Amino acid sequence: MKFFIDNILIIAIVLLSGGALLWPLLTQRGKRATPQDVTMLINRSKATIVDVRDAKEFANGSLPDAKHIPLAELDQRIGELDKFKSKSVVVVCQSGARASSAAAKLSKAGFTDVVTLEGGIAAWQKAGLPLAKPSVTLSKPLAK
Numbered sequence: 001m002k003f004f005i006d007n008i009l010i011i012a013i014v015l016l017s018g019g020a021l022l023w024p025l026l027t028q029r030g031k032r033a034t035p036q037d038v039t040m041l042i043n044r045s046k047a048t049i050v051d052v053r054d055a056k057e058f059a060n061g062s063l064p065d066a067k068h069i070p071l072a073e074l075d076q077r078i079g080e081l082d083k084f085k086s087k088s089v090v091v092v093c094q095s096g097a098r099a100s101s102a103a104a105k106l107s108k109a110g111f112t113d114v115v116t117l118e119g120g121i122a123a124w125q126k127a128g129l130p131l132a133k134p135s136v137t138l139s140k141p142l143a144k
Contacts (some may be wrong), residue, residue, distance in 0.1 A: 047088035061131030
Protein backbone atom coordinates (compact mmCIF):
# COMPACT_ATOMS: atom_id res chain seq x y z
CA MET A 1 0.00 0.00 0.00
CA LYS A 2 2.89 2.35 0.75
CA PHE A 3 4.10 1.85 -2.86
CA PHE A 4 0.80 3.14 -4.26
CA ILE A 5 0.76 6.16 -1.97
CA ASP A 6 4.39 7.04 -2.72
CA ASN A 7 3.92 6.68 -6.47
CA ILE A 8 0.35 7.94 -6.95
CA LEU A 9 1.42 10.55 -9.51
CA ILE A 10 3.27 8.01 -11.67
CA ILE A 11 0.40 5.53 -11.43
CA ALA A 12 -2.08 8.24 -12.46
CA ILE A 13 0.06 9.17 -15.46
CA VAL A 14 0.31 5.52 -16.55
CA LEU A 15 -3.45 5.02 -16.26
CA LEU A 16 -4.25 8.23 -18.15
CA SER A 17 -1.80 7.53 -20.96
CA GLY A 18 -3.04 3.94 -21.28
CA GLY A 19 -6.62 5.18 -21.47
CA ALA A 20 -5.67 7.74 -24.10
CA LEU A 21 -4.08 5.02 -26.22
CA LEU A 22 -7.09 2.71 -25.92
CA TRP A 23 -9.75 5.38 -26.49
CA PRO A 24 -9.71 5.25 -30.33
CA LEU A 25 -10.10 1.47 -30.31
CA LEU A 26 -12.95 1.58 -27.84
CA THR A 27 -14.90 4.32 -29.63
CA GLN A 28 -14.87 2.81 -33.13
CA ARG A 29 -18.19 1.21 -33.85
CA GLY A 30 -19.24 -1.28 -36.43
CA LYS A 31 -17.48 -4.09 -38.15
CA ARG A 32 -14.00 -3.63 -39.53
CA ALA A 33 -12.23 -5.84 -42.02
CA THR A 34 -8.66 -6.21 -43.21
CA PRO A 35 -7.86 -5.83 -46.92
CA GLN A 36 -7.74 -9.64 -47.21
CA ASP A 37 -11.17 -9.95 -45.55
CA VAL A 38 -12.60 -7.34 -47.91
CA THR A 39 -11.16 -9.22 -50.89
CA MET A 40 -12.95 -12.37 -49.71
CA LEU A 41 -16.18 -10.41 -49.17
CA ILE A 42 -16.00 -9.01 -52.68
CA ASN A 43 -15.28 -12.41 -54.21
CA ARG A 44 -17.81 -14.43 -52.19
CA SER A 45 -20.79 -12.22 -51.59
CA LYS A 46 -20.59 -9.59 -54.28
CA ALA A 47 -20.24 -6.85 -51.67
CA THR A 48 -20.85 -3.28 -52.73
CA ILE A 49 -17.92 -0.92 -52.24
CA VAL A 50 -18.67 2.70 -51.29
CA ASP A 51 -15.71 5.07 -51.48
CA VAL A 52 -16.29 8.19 -49.36
CA ARG A 53 -13.07 10.05 -50.24
CA ASP A 54 -13.13 13.35 -52.09
CA ALA A 55 -12.95 13.46 -55.90
CA LYS A 56 -9.21 14.18 -56.06
CA GLU A 57 -8.36 11.17 -53.87
CA PHE A 58 -10.77 8.96 -55.79
CA ALA A 59 -9.16 9.96 -59.10
CA ASN A 60 -5.86 8.49 -57.90
CA GLY A 61 -7.42 5.03 -57.80
CA SER A 62 -10.05 3.06 -55.91
CA LEU A 63 -11.12 -0.46 -55.17
CA PRO A 64 -12.55 -2.18 -58.26
CA ASP A 65 -16.18 -1.24 -59.02
CA ALA A 66 -16.37 1.20 -56.09
CA LYS A 67 -19.27 3.64 -56.01
CA HIS A 68 -17.98 7.12 -55.29
CA ILE A 69 -20.05 9.13 -52.84
CA PRO A 70 -17.95 11.66 -50.89
CA LEU A 71 -18.72 11.73 -47.16
CA ALA A 72 -19.91 15.34 -47.43
CA GLU A 73 -22.59 14.23 -49.93
CA LEU A 74 -23.60 10.95 -48.28
CA ASP A 75 -26.66 12.30 -46.47
CA GLN A 76 -28.12 13.67 -49.72
CA ARG A 77 -27.14 10.70 -51.91
CA ILE A 78 -27.81 7.78 -49.55
CA GLY A 79 -30.90 6.89 -51.60
CA GLU A 80 -28.61 5.77 -54.44
CA LEU A 81 -27.59 2.84 -52.24
CA ASP A 82 -31.07 1.70 -51.13
CA LYS A 83 -31.02 -1.40 -53.33
CA PHE A 84 -27.97 -2.63 -51.36
CA LYS A 85 -29.56 -2.37 -47.89
CA SER A 86 -29.73 -6.13 -47.42
CA LYS A 87 -26.30 -6.85 -48.93
CA SER A 88 -22.78 -6.38 -47.60
CA VAL A 89 -21.56 -2.81 -48.01
CA VAL A 90 -17.86 -2.07 -47.57
CA VAL A 91 -17.08 1.57 -46.82
CA VAL A 92 -13.65 2.85 -47.82
CA CYS A 93 -11.71 6.07 -47.26
CA GLN A 94 -8.02 6.96 -47.24
CA SER A 95 -7.14 5.84 -43.70
CA GLY A 96 -10.34 4.55 -42.11
CA ALA A 97 -11.58 7.57 -40.13
CA ARG A 98 -14.18 8.89 -42.61
CA ALA A 99 -15.33 5.35 -43.36
CA SER A 100 -16.33 4.84 -39.71
CA SER A 101 -18.47 7.95 -39.82
CA ALA A 102 -20.07 6.89 -43.10
CA ALA A 103 -20.68 3.36 -41.77
CA ALA A 104 -22.54 4.79 -38.79
CA LYS A 105 -24.76 6.85 -41.13
CA LEU A 106 -25.48 3.81 -43.30
CA SER A 107 -26.31 1.63 -40.30
CA LYS A 108 -28.65 4.32 -38.96
CA ALA A 109 -30.33 4.42 -42.40
CA GLY A 110 -31.15 0.69 -42.17
CA PHE A 111 -28.25 -1.03 -43.94
CA THR A 112 -27.89 -4.46 -42.36
CA ASP A 113 -24.27 -5.42 -43.08
CA VAL A 114 -21.87 -2.46 -43.13
CA VAL A 115 -18.13 -3.07 -42.91
CA THR A 116 -15.27 -0.56 -42.98
CA LEU A 117 -11.91 -1.27 -44.56
CA GLU A 118 -9.49 -1.15 -41.65
CA GLY A 119 -6.67 1.24 -42.54
CA GLY A 120 -8.46 2.39 -45.71
CA ILE A 121 -6.87 2.64 -49.14
CA ALA A 122 -3.46 3.04 -47.49
CA ALA A 123 -3.75 -0.46 -45.97
CA TRP A 124 -5.08 -1.83 -49.27
CA GLN A 125 -2.02 -0.52 -51.11
CA LYS A 126 0.34 -1.68 -48.37
CA ALA A 127 -1.09 -5.19 -48.78
CA GLY A 128 -0.09 -5.01 -52.45
CA LEU A 129 -3.66 -5.16 -53.75
CA PRO A 130 -4.52 -3.40 -57.01
CA LEU A 131 -6.38 -0.13 -57.39
CA ALA A 132 -8.63 0.57 -60.34
CA LYS A 133 -8.31 3.91 -62.09
CA PRO A 134 -11.66 5.58 -62.74
CA SER A 135 -12.64 5.61 -66.36
CA VAL A 136 -12.22 8.93 -68.13
CA THR A 137 -15.21 10.30 -69.97
CA LEU A 138 -14.31 12.51 -72.90
CA SER A 139 -16.50 15.49 -73.62
CA LYS A 140 -15.63 15.42 -77.33
CA PRO A 141 -14.15 12.72 -79.57
CA LEU A 142 -10.42 12.61 -80.16
CA ALA A 143 -9.23 13.98 -83.48
CA LYS A 144 -7.81 11.47 -85.94
